[in-house]
Amino acid sequence: MTRPIGYFVHHQGRGHAERCAAVVNALPESQSVTVFCAKPDIFPAFTRPVEMISLPSLFEPSGQEDIHDKTTAPDTVHCAPLGWPGIRQAMAQLAGWFASANPVLMISDVSAEVAQLARLCSVPHVKVLQHGLRDDPGHRAAYDGAVGLLCPGAEALAQPDWPERHLAKSHFAGGLGVDVQRPDPARRAAARSALGVSPDQRLVVVMSGGGGTGFASAPFGISARAMPETAFITIGQTARDWHATEPANLQHHGWVDNAADYLAAADMVVASTGNTTCHQILAAETPWLAVPEWRYFDEQVEKAKALARAGAAHHLPHFPASAGQWKTAIQQTLETHDPARQRALVDENAAAGTARWLTGLSDSLLPETSNNSGDLHDVVHPIRA
Numbered sequence: 524m525t526r527p528i529g530y531f532v533h534h535q536g537r538g539h540a541e542r543c544a545a546v547v548n549a550l551p552e553s554q555s556v557t558v559f560c561a562k563p564d565i566f567p568a569f570t571r572p573v574e575m576i577s578l579p580s581l582f583e584p585s586g587q588e589d590i591h592d593k594t595t596a597p598d599t600v601h602c603a604p605l606g607w608p609g610i611r612q613a614m615a616q617l618a619g620w621f622a623s624a625n626p627v628l629m630i631s632d633v634s635a636e637v638a639q640l641a642r643l644c645s646v647p648h649v650k651v652l653q654h655g656l657r658d659d660p661g662h663r664a665a666y667d668g669a670v671g672l673l674c675p676g677a678e679a680l681a682q683p684d685w686p687e688r689h690l691a692k693s694h695f696a697g698g699l700g701v702d703v704q705r706p707d708p709a710r711r712a713a714a715r716s717a718l719g720v721s722p723d724q725r726l727v728v729v730m731s732g733g734g735g736t737g738f739a740s741a742p743f744g745i746s747a748r749a750m751p752e753t754a755f756i757t758i759g760q761t762a763r764d765w766h767a768t769e770p771a772n773l774q775h776h777g778w779v780d781n782a783a784d785y786l787a788a789a790d791m792v793v794a795s796t797g798n799t800t801c802h803q804i805l806a807a808e809t810p811w812l813a814v815p816e817w818r819y820f821d822e823q824v825e826k827a828k829a830l831a832r833a834g835a836a837h838h839l840p841h842f843p844a845s846a847g848q849w850k851t852a853i854q855q856t857l858e859t860h861d862p863a864r865q866r867a868l869v870d871e872n873a874a875a876g877t878a879r880w881l882t883g884l885s886d887s888l889l890p891e892t893s894n895n896s897g898d899l900h901d902v903v904h905p906i907r908a
Contacts, residue, residue: 526627527555528885529620529646531637534562534580536733538799539632539651541566542675542700546630547573549878554885557624559617578616579609581634598660601635601819614640621646627885630673631665638665647888649673649881652693653798654682654829655820662820671884673877675699675798677868680829694880698869701799702783703806705866714788720754727853728785730794730804731759732816738795740767740775742842742849747773749846750853758785783807791856796826804836806869808862811836812852834864 530547533539540560547556548570557574560566561581579585582602590606597603604610617637621629621644631638632651639661641648650669654676657666666672666689674681677697681690712722720726727746731737737760744767747755755773759782763775779785786792786807794800795816804811813836815823824840831838837856843849870876 525554526885526889527557527624528881529617529624529626529629529641530556530558531617531629531631531634532558532560532566533633534560534565536797536799537565538675538700538797541799542696543630543632544569545700545874546877546881547571549874550881551878554882557620557626559620561613576616576620578613581610581613581636583609585609599639599664601661603636617641618644627888628670628881630881632673635661635665638669642668649884651675652685652689653822654680654826655818655822656825657820658684659820670888671880673880676801676826676829677833677870679833679868680826682825682829694877696870696873696877698802698806698871699873699877701802701806701869703802703869703871703873704783705806706787706808710784710787714784717784718756718788720788725750725753725790726788727753727755728789728792729755729757729761730782730785730792730800731757731761732795732797732800733760737761738816738842740764740769742844743773743793744769745846746843746849746853749849756785758782791853796823796830798826801826801830802869805865808865810856810860811865812856813838814842815840833868834859834861835868 530543532543543558544567547558550556552571557576559576559578561578563575563577585608587608588606592605594605617640621641626646629641629646629648631641631648633653638648638650647670649671650665652672652674672689672693674693674695676695678695715722729738729743739762741764743755743757748770751770751772753772757775758777758779761775782803786803786809789809791810791812792804793812793814794804796813813827813830815827827838830836837859839852843852
């Protein structure tokens with residue numbers, strides 16, 4: 524039996540779970556995998572046996588916290604409040620599994636604390652590398668201590684401030700966990716018909732992801748009223764503003780299971796820059812006005828800048844606030860659109876490539892004297908003179 528791979532998955536949004544499932548499904552069935560997550564129900568289907576272990580949340584209080592924490596957290600951690608039984612239980616479960624399973628590798632997507640715990644427990648770890656201002660001691664420790672870094676994006680989207688020592692051990696996988704099928708005219712026609720959009724009507728789709736509170740609706744009331752000949756449809760989470768006056772050409776469809784069909788139908792998309800959203804739009808090769816939402820460490824801000832540098836999206840730091848600004852933004856988005864640059868940022872074989880990289884990395888970590896067993900007592904140690 525091969526030594527197992529562990530995989531920690533953050534449960535905010537669904538992107539972490541989707542790329543985990545893609546990677547795990549692409550690994551050889553002979554490679555045993557244990558997945559740790561606080562919400563096991565967020566995963567798409569696994570096509571192979573996987574051990575799933577439910578952990579207490581590392582950042583949501585349970586009501587059983589027993590210390591009045593007035594401390595300042597050290598710079599080396601991001602989420603380490605005092606007196607949280609849930610955090611103790613989660614870390615104990617992980618450390619206990621490290622001791623009993625003897626894993627060859629632990630993947631952290633994402634938690635600097637879980638990555639550092641693996642290192643402290645003498646377990647090699649792979650840290651998922653995300654965009655954002657992550658030069659703080661906590662991120663540096665997690666990245667420096669990793670045997671490899673997995674970036675769920677194309678190398679062309681790397682930030683200029685990422686140090687060479689990190690790039691040298693990074694694997695880039697643009698589109699990992701996302702359906703990146705190419706645009707199809709027949710699908711576009713069918714999608715527009717299903718949405719009740721005529722072939723010659725301009726359609727702007729607004730996408731809001733699941734990792735935050737969603738977009739406020741008022742800005743889109745302004746845009747739709749300024750362009751009555753254009754259909755505006757929002758999908759995902761939208762916060763309705765009491766003061767917004769919304770015209771008939773603005774519709775809110777809420778959460779949908781077929782976001783790809785909306786993108787296939789769209790002439791343009793307005794969206795934030797969460798990882799799944801990004802790669803869905805890039806794969807659709809749709810003109811894109813990218814407006815980041817607030818996230819820790821300015822993750823979406825830096826992703827939007829990277830997309831603009833790569834010529835894959837027109838970036839604005841916030842939504843236009845007047846009819847004139849909206850018209851200018853939409854015109855600029857359409858004029859600067861380059862579908863070839865968008866397509867170049869997604870890899871249809873991202874999961875298979877990542878699985879090969881992880882397998883090679885695991886093999887390189889195992890000494891020739893090891894029989895690959897998960898049983899610590901079965902490892903043959905070299906004789907020292």
